[in-house]
Amino acid sequence: MANQEQPDWSSLPLDLLPLIGQRSRxxxxxxxxxxxxxxxxxxxxxxxxxxxxxxxxxxxDQHVLxxxxxxxxxxVVDARDASCHLSHLATGATAALPKLTVVRDGSGGTRHIEYxxxxxxxxxxxxxxxxxxxxxxxxxDCLRFAVHVPPGAPAAAGMTVMMYHxxxxxxxxxxxxPGEEAWAKVGKPAxxxxxxxxxxxxxxxxxxxxxSNGVMAVYDAVTLDVLNLVQPPPATPNLVNKMYHSxxxxxEFNYVHLVALPSKxxxxxxxxxxxxxxxxxxxxLGSAPGGLAWLKAMDAGNHDMFIDGYHxxxxxxxxxxxxxxxxxxxxxxxxxxxxxxAYCYSMHDNKLECVYRSSEDSRELSTKPxxxxx
Numbered sequence: 001m002a003n004q005e006q007p008d009w010s011s012l013p014l015d016l017l018p019l020i021g022q023r024s025r026x027x028x029x030x031x032x033x034x035x036x037x038x039x040x041x042x043x044x045x046x047x048x049x050x051x052x053x054x055x056x057x058x059x060x061d062q063h064v065l066x067x068x069x070x071x072x073x074x075x076v077v078d079a080r081d082a083s084c085h086l087s088h089l090a091t092g093a094t095a096a097l098p099k100l101t102v103v104r105d106g107s108g109g110t111r112h113i114e115y116x117x118x119x120x121x122x123x124x125x126x127x128x129x130x131x132x133x134x135x136x137x138x139x140x141d142c143l144r145f146a147v148h149v150p151p152g153a154p155a156a157a158g159m160t161v162m163m164y165h166x167x168x169x170x171x172x173x174x175x176x177x178p179g180e181e182a183w184a185k186v187g188k189p190a191x192x193x194x195x196x197x198x199x200x201x202x203x204x205x206x207x208x209x210x211x212s213n214g215v216m217a218v219y220d221a222v223t224l225d226v227l228n229l230v231q232p233p234p235a236t237p238n239l240v241n242k243m244y245h246s247x248x249x250x251x252e253f254n255y256v257h258l259v260a261l262p263s264k265x266x267x268x269x270x271x272x273x274x275x276x277x278x279x280x281x282x283x284x285l286g287s288a289p290g291g292l293a294w295l296k297a298m299d300a301g302n303h304d305m306f307i308d309g310y311h312x313x314x315x316x317x318x319x320x321x322x323x324x325x326x327x328x329x330x331x332x333x334x335x336x337x338x339x340x341x342a343y344c345y346s347m348h349d350n351k352l353e354c355v356y357r358s359s360e361d362s363r364e365l366s367t368k369p370x371x372x373x374x
Contacts, residue, residue, distance in 0.1 A: 063078055063079045063080050063123075063136070064076060064077070064078060064079075065077040065078075065079055065136060065139075065140050065143075066087075067140075067143065067145050067311065068311070068313065069145060069146065069147040069311070069313065070147060070149060070260075070313050070314070071149045072088050072090050072091075073086055073087070073088055073147055073149065073156075073159075074086070074087050074088075075087075075097070075145050075147075075161070075163075077100065077143070079117060079123070079125065079136050079139060080117045081099065081115070081117065082099045082100040082101045082115050083099050083100075084097045084098075084099065084100060085097050086156055086159070086161070086178060093156065095156035095159070095178035095179065096178060096179055097161060097176060097178060097180075098176055098180060098181055098182050098183055100113075100115075100143075100163070100165060100167075100183075101113040101114075101115045101127075101167075102181065102182045102183065103168065103174060103182055103183050103184075103185060104182040104183065104184045104185065105185075110181070110182045113127060113128050113167055113168065114126075114127055114128050115127045115128075115167070123135050123136045125139050127167040128167045128168075128169065131166060131167050141242065141243065141310075142165050142166040142167070142243060143163070143164075143165050144163065144164045144165075144197070144198060144199060144200060144243070144310065144311070145161065145162065145163050145200075145311065146161075146162040146199075146200035146201055146202060146258075146260075146311075147159060147160065147161050147162070147202070148160040148161075148162075148202035148221075148260075151262075156178040158177075159177060159178055160175055160176075160177055160202055160221070161175060161176055161177070161178070162174070162175045162200040162202065162207065163175070163176075163183060164196065164197050164198075164200070166196070166243065172185060172186055172187060172196070172197060172209070173185075173186040173197050173200060173207065173209045173219075174186065175207070186207060186209070186219055186224050187224065187226075189217055189226045189229060195211075195212050195244055196211070196212060196243070196244065197209040197210060197211060197212075197217075198210060198211070198212055198241040198242075198243045198244060199241070199256070199257060199258050199312075200258065201258035201259070201260040201265060202221065202260060203260040203264075203265045204265075205220070205221050205222070206218055206219060206220060206221055206227065207219040207220075207221050207224075208258060208260075208265065210256065210258055212241060212243070212244045213232070213239070214231070214232030214233075214236065214239045214256065215229055215230065215231060215232065216229070216230040216258075217229055218230065218292065228291060228292045230285065230291075230292045230293060230294065231293065231294075232256070232294070233256070233267060233269060233281075233283045233294040233296075234294075234296075236254050236256070236269060237252075237253075237254065238250045238252060238253035238254060239253070239254050239255075239256065240253045240254070240255065241255065241256075241309070242255075242309040242310065251273065251274065252271070252272065252273045253271075253272055254269055254270065254271050254272070255269070255270040255272065255309060256268065256269050256270075257270070257307050257312045258312065259300070259305055259307075259312050259314055261300060261301070261303060261314065264284055264285070264300075265284070265285045266282055266283060266284050266285070266297065266300045267282070267283045267284075267285070267294055268280065268281070268282055268305060268307060268312070268325060269281040269282075269283065270307070270327060272329070275329075276329070276341075277327055277329055277343055277345075277352070278352075280325050280327070280345045280347070280352075281296065282296075282297045282298075282299055282300050282323065282347070283295060283296055283297060284297045284300070298347070299322045299323035299347040299348065300323045300347075301322070301323065302316060302317040302320060302321065302322060302323070303315070303316055303317055303323055303324075304316075304317050304323075304324045304325075304326065305323065305324070305325045305326065306326045307325060307326065307327045307328070308327065308328035308329075308330075309328075309329075309330070321346070321348050322346070322347050322348035323346075323347040323348070324344060324345065324346050324347070324348075325344070325345045325347070326342060326343070326344050326355075327342065327343045327344075327345065328340065328341070328342045329341050329342070329343065340356075340357070341354055341356060341357040342354070342355050342356035342357075343355065
């Protein structure tokens with residue numbers, strides 16, 4: 001048996017390679033290993049998603065913060081002056097965005113939020129007479145972005161970027177289009193339904209803002225009128241998020257994330273117990289007798305979703321294997337998180353697997369924000 005000739009795996013029929021590649025354990029470690037065999041295998045499955053692990057530093061020159069969005073785009077923020085721009089990972093294309101601190105008010109004018117970079121105090125940022133961020137990580141914790149990219153749009157044409165940072169106070173959701181000079185405010189419903197938004201999405205000509213209490217506001221993207229308020233998904237106790245809540249008092253709790261797929265808007269619920277994810281559920285926005293509601297779904301189709309406590313992105317899966325969820329979990333409320341772990345959950349197989357974990361003694365900084373980039 002030892003002298004038996006080994007098969008030539010590189011000579012497999014090319015039409016079988018994509019199917020085999022997509023079933024190679026998972027879309028991160030499995031596809032990466034599959035791609036390393038040879039050029040033909042690498043071309044068969046395309047690029048593997050990467051786990052982006054941003055490390056913040058106290059050194060003054062480490063001032064660039066990167067926030068990956070959908071379809072290869074990222075928002076790049078310069079922590080020294082809050083300037084930012086869009087950047088495309090694959091093509092190198094860029095597009096200008098307003099500074100995070102420049103906001104258009106209701107009268108058509110602009111206001112400039114106070115912002116001061118203090119490298120002499122570590123990497124501290126002082127803003128708006130009330131917020132002091134001891135590190136870039138603290139500052140990044142309070143930033144949320146989402147983007148609408150029209151199908152087939154060249155470069156950044158037609159894009160809409162949504163943003164919120166706690167330094168804007170109760171301004172609610174802000175948005176702009178590349179090249180504009182200020183962020184515009186999307187008003188909140190009256191009366192206020194919570195302290196602020198923590199997740200956004202754009203889908204089918206509407207903007208969606210998820211409030212800290214789980215209620216979602218639906219806006220017309222043109223008129224900015226409030227169209228609906230959608231209640232949290234059923235049976236979701238101890239709903240928390242990483243911008244406003246501490247989970248220290250909870251042994252079990254839930255995170256929720258919006259995902260704007262091409263044909264539908266879904267919500268992914270991550271249930272956490274003893275600091276580990278234990279279950280994932282998917283809800284689709286649909287019509288119910290009382291109006292719009294989150295309806296439980298078996299899965300979201302053939303998509304790989306990449307989620308952490310801050311942002312979500314996705315890619316279409318080439319294999320007919322249903323929805324897979326890649327989730328990055330960190331100990332957000334520790335001064336120095338002990339571990340950062342990434343999990344893969346298959347809705348089809350009901351299988352949860354840890355695909356990455358930092359060593360407990362490495363004192364690796366939390367990625368904040370960090371997630372898989374397809």
